Amino acid sequence: MKKKLGLLYGGKSAEHDVSLSTARAVTQALNFDKFDVFPIFITRDGEWRKGDQLTAPVESIEQLQLGKGTQDSIPNDVSSFLLNKDEKEFDVIFPLLHGTNGEDGTVQGLLEVLNLPYVGNGVLASSAGMDKVVMKQLFEHAGLKQVPYVYFIRKEWNKNQDALIAKMEEELTWPMFVKPANLGSSVGISKASNREELIKAIDLASKYDRKIIVETGIVAREVEMGVLGNDSPKVSVPGEIKPVTDFYDYDSKYNDNNTGLIIPAPVTTDVVERMKDMAIRAFKVLDCSGLVRADFFVTAEDDIVINEVNTMPGFTPVSMYPILWQNTGVTYSDLIEQLIDLAIERHEEKQQLQYQ
Template sequence: MKIKLGLLYGGKSAEHEVSLLTARAVSQAINFDKYEVYPIFITKVGEWIKGNPLMGPVDTVESLKISKETIRPNSITSFLPIDGDDASHLDVIFPLLHGPNGEDGTVQGLLEVMNLPYVGNGVLASAAGMDKVVMKQLFNEAGLAQVPYVHFIRNEWKNSQTALLQKMEGNLKWPLFVKPANLGSSVGITKVANREELLTAVEVAFKYDRKIIVEQGIVARELEMSVLGNDEPRCSIAGEVLPTKDFYDYEAKYEDGTTNYAIPAEVSPELLEKMKDAAIRAFKVLDCSGLVRADFFVTDDEEVIINEVNTLPGFTPISMYPKLWMESGLAYSDLIEELIALAMERFEEKQQLEHSKDGE
């Protein structure tokens, strides 16, 4: 009997299109002889739409935008497949949702309440990994080196703009990177070189989030590493991002193909070990599971500075996470198999927990 796998994608997020690219790529790597794949599409306005089982790989992003009966909010469990008159339990969910309302622990919480196995990080790791401020605070607890930064919410900016500007200009050195705290894929991020540009960039970032983080720019190599596992995570080889633009923005990542990559990156054995140590420390301090991509800045003297981790890295054809594993000897289809196995392993462990006093 085939394993019933739910592909959950789309989402009410500025990264909706990235999710569609990821879903298409994953569908092209799944073993359809082993899995019965059910598409579950979330529109940009948050409507859940279930589709018929996929018969094979999806060729176009447009074909993923299914438009069947919308699942009513009060019957969210109706995204489960139906066999006759009985609801048939999905064996595992593969969330492919990037950004808020999907990668941030919200959907993970729903799946936990429904007691459904799912691929990737849990509620805590997803939420902490999405919020760049919380993530950096936890990294600080783990003793990981980071670039200087300042953060604030919309109300603080409204009431204390002058003080915040003085704090940023006094504590940080130009150029600065202004980012929404809860978003990925470089959406809403601006590189600025003066106060005028900073003011504009803050307004852009506030379009996407109520919290903003402003980071000091750094002259360094941009290196990435993929992490895979649950309690005993392991790391891939390192890869290097070689953007031809001023910085690695959304278009460079997903649209214009202008970014080059060095896979594997030219790193010394000592530097590789330092990166692996930092990646696993970051993975563990966030209590991650399944998969994480760790992003680093590495200075000329080989100081390893963690930038961030991505708890649901993309699976697009140009995504670093699967590329790094492929170059490490783990094929794309085998990577998906292992991620599903890790999801089931974590689920089975949770089923052993007691949920009543004294085991009653």
């Protein structure tokens, strides 16, 4: 029996375009002999649109941008939209949403309430993984080594700019990296080497989120690992990123084919084992499920610092997560099928819970 799969993509997010690229790539890897695939597009304005069943891979992003007049377009009644009693309910939803209103636990909460199986992390892991400050606080609880950081909200910055700058200069060292706390794909991230650049970077980050995090820059190699599973996760080979820019920014991730990826990363067996241990500890402390990409810094002295985890890493052709698993022996298609199986496994386990 073919499974009915809903691909959920787009969304009200600064990473809307990234989501479209991910959705196209996933359609190109799906086995259409195993799945009945339905596109579910969320516009930039938050309107949900379900298109006709896909029978072949999508070749262009424009095909995914479903216009008005598609099969369904129901902005205010998503429950009936997803639970159409006139036809078979979805066997599983694959959220290919990045950033706010998708990767942050909001859509996951909706799918939980509707009791629909879905790929990837649950509400807690998604929301905690999205908020870099909460994530770092949980990592600290788990004893995972991190770079020093300072965080604050936009109103504090507007009221106490001089005091916050003094705090950052006291607790951190130059250069500093400024980030919106609740965004991914390096959107809104800047490197600052002095006060003037710091102020400009914070003003930019505050356009994307009310909470800002500023971290000490570190001279180190950027190494990433993929984590796959539910209660017994497994870890991929490590991959090193060699960006041509100062850091692995948005263009490096999605537009620049010159960014170097070294897989497996040239690190010692001891470093690999320590990163694996840290990746699994990070996965478990956030109560993750399905997939996570764990990002590390490795110094010249082989000291390891965890930077962050991404609970919905991209699936574009140049994305690190699927490439890591390809180099670990799991093809793109097999990876997607494993994620779908893990989603159904987790959902079936939840159905065993008693509620009275």
